[in-house]
Amino acid sequence: MRTWLLGVAVLFALRLVGDFVPLMSATGWRWTTRLAELWLAGGLLVWAWRSVPNAEAPARCEVVITVGLEEDT
Amino acid sequence: MIRRDAGPFELALLRIAVFGIWFVILLDFDAESFSRLPPEMMDHHVLGAVVRLVASAPLLQVLKLAALAGSALCVLGVRPHSLAAGATALLILVMDVASKSIGSYANHAQTLVLLLALLLAFFPASDALSVHRKPPPERSPWMYRLPLMAVATLVAATYAFIGARRLFVGAVSIYTDGSIVRWVVARTLEEGAHDISVGLKVLDHPWLEVPLAVGMLVTTIAEILSPVALVNQRFRWVWLAVIAGFHVSTLFLMNIFFWENLILLAVLFTPLPALLRAQKAGPQPAAASP
Numbered sequence: 001m002r003t004w005l006l007g008v009a010v011l012f013a014l015r016l017v018g019d020f021v022p023l024m025s026a027t028g029w030r031w032t033t034r035l036a037e038l039w040l041a042g043g044l045l046v047w048a049w050r051s052v053p054n055a056e057a058p059a060r061c062e063v064v065i066t067v068g069l070e071e072d073t
Numbered sequence: 074m075i076r077r078d079a080g081p082f083e084l085a086l087l088r089i090a091v092f093g094i095w096f097v098i099l100l101d102f103d104a105e106s107f108s109r110l111p112p113e114m115m116d117h118h119v120l121g122a123v124v125r126l127v128a129s130a131p132l133l134q135v136l137k138l139a140a141l142a143g144s145a146l147c148v149l150g151v152r153p154h155s156l157a158a159g160a161t162a163l164l165i166l167v168m169d170v171a172s173k174s175i176g177s178y179a180n181h182a183q184t185l186v187l188l189l190a191l192l193l194a195f196f197p198a199s200d201a202l203s204v205h206r207k208p209p210p211e212r213s214p215w216m217y218r219l220p221l222m223a224v225a226t227l228v229a230a231t232y233a234f235i236g237a238r239r240l241f242v243g244a245v246s247i248y249t250d251g252s253i254v255r256w257v258v259a260r261t262l263e264e265g266a267h268d269i270s271v272g273l274k275v276l277d278h279p280w281l282e283v284p285l286a287v288g289m290l291v292t293t294i295a296e297i298l299s300p301v302a303l304v305n306q307r308f309r310w311v312w313l314a315v316i317a318g319f320h321v322s323t324l325f326l327m328n329i330f331f332w333e334n335l336i337l338l339a340v341l342f343t344p345l346p347a348l349l350r351a352q353k354a355g356p357q358p359a360a361a362s363p
Contacts (some may be wrong), residue, residue: 015244036241043234044300045226051223051304052077 011036054056075303075342076221081201081209082353083346084217086152087159087224088198088342091189092147094333095165098183099141102168104133109181120170127167140164150203158194165190185231186333189224196220225341228334229299232316236296253285257326265328268320285326292319302342313342 014032017023024032076083108130127133143161151157169187199218200209243252254275261272275281295315302312317335324330339345 011241012244015241019244019246031242033238037234037237040237040240040297041230043301044233044298045230048229048300048303049226 001047004039004047007039007043008036011039074151075309077218078312079221079346080214080217081197082350083180083221084196084198085200085202086346086349087221087340088150088154088193089148089202090336091186091193092144092158092161094186094336095161095190096141096144098186098333099137099168100142102137102172105130107171108133123167124171127171131169136164142170147199150197150199150201150205152205154187154197154199154202155194158190158198160188162194182329182331182333185228186337188227189337192220192224192227221341225303226300227268228337228341229303232296234298236299237295239293241295248286248290251282253289254282256333257285260327260329261328267324267328267330269325270329272328275326286321288322291315295319309342313338 011020011032014023015036108128110128127136140161143157143164146157147154147161165187167181172183197209197212198218198220199205200217201210239247247253257272257275261270275285292315295312298308299312299316302309316338320331320335
């Protein structure tokens with residue numbers, strides 16, 4: 001969590017500085033913005049899914065394998 | 074994690090919501106007008122070639138009627154579910170591509186509910202609330218829980234990424250430079266389906282810029298923190314209030330109404346399914362005294 005927060009802070013600081021200093025090209029900013037979005041939103045989503053107890057993982061895998069194989073009646 | 078204790082009833086309710094939403098969307102699709110558009114308008118869409126093939130009024134009308142019938146069957150819970158939902162989801166995909174292909178305009182209000190229709194075809198969503206009386210086979214409870222958890226995550230992800238984008242593209246300046254006023258006015262002046270012009274009042278009352286900017290900031294924070302609503306029940310209520318308030322306010326201020334999302338939020342993030350299930354089950358007999 002600390003690493004994630006640090007990453008968010010660094011990326012946001014970079015974005016703020018970018019308003020005043022030409023740090024990179026438009027392409028650079030495009031990829032930096034995408035990375036920042038992925039880090040911020042993706043990190044939170046990973047954290048939410050990691051809250052599911054590990055003991056339930058086999059059951060979830062079972063579903064993934066079963067989908068498409070089960071016959072509907 | 075939200076919906077970890079859900080069962081066939083909750084998944085069936087989601088099925089009814091998703092295909093019911095599509096039924097309403099498809100009813101509004103004007104095949105006749107669409108077929109009169111110049112084919113060049115569809116060229117920018119990645120599936121433009123597919124749309125060109127079906128872009129005649131009679132064929133579009135047939136596809137629309139088939140998609141409507143499929144959606145109705147899915148709402149009724151006709152089995153085999155994977156066949157009914159799979160075929161309907163593909164028809165819906167074609168209709169969605171057709172309606173989005175106009176000048177490559179993407180109606181993102183429909184994107185989420187399209188993904189859900191495609192996803193539901195892979196899970197036994199017609200095991201409850203179905204016209205069939207024959208009981209479904211015994212299945213692992215995770216066959217119902219996992220799709221609901223995945224769908225709730227997908228909904229949370231769409232909000233989280235939109236919020237993250239607004240934060241990193243706009244940074245601080247969009248909350249302080251009057252951007253919200255320009256967006257409200259521009260959206261209100263665009264031709265919309267709802268014809269509400271309340272947003273223009275912001276020009277007569279400049280002081281409204283401050284509450285609007287604060288509202289946008291609060292909404293952005295709530296959007297980014299959407300994944301927290303998956304795991305924290307207290308935050309979920311705050312999040313629902315902010316997001317539902319945001320959707321209602323965009324109806325009046327921007328002529329945009331994501332009614333599809335409001336229905337999905339009610340089905341996935343509120344106790345509504347549990348209440349409906351309890352109502353359907355009727356009053357439970359009191360426990361026998363020892």
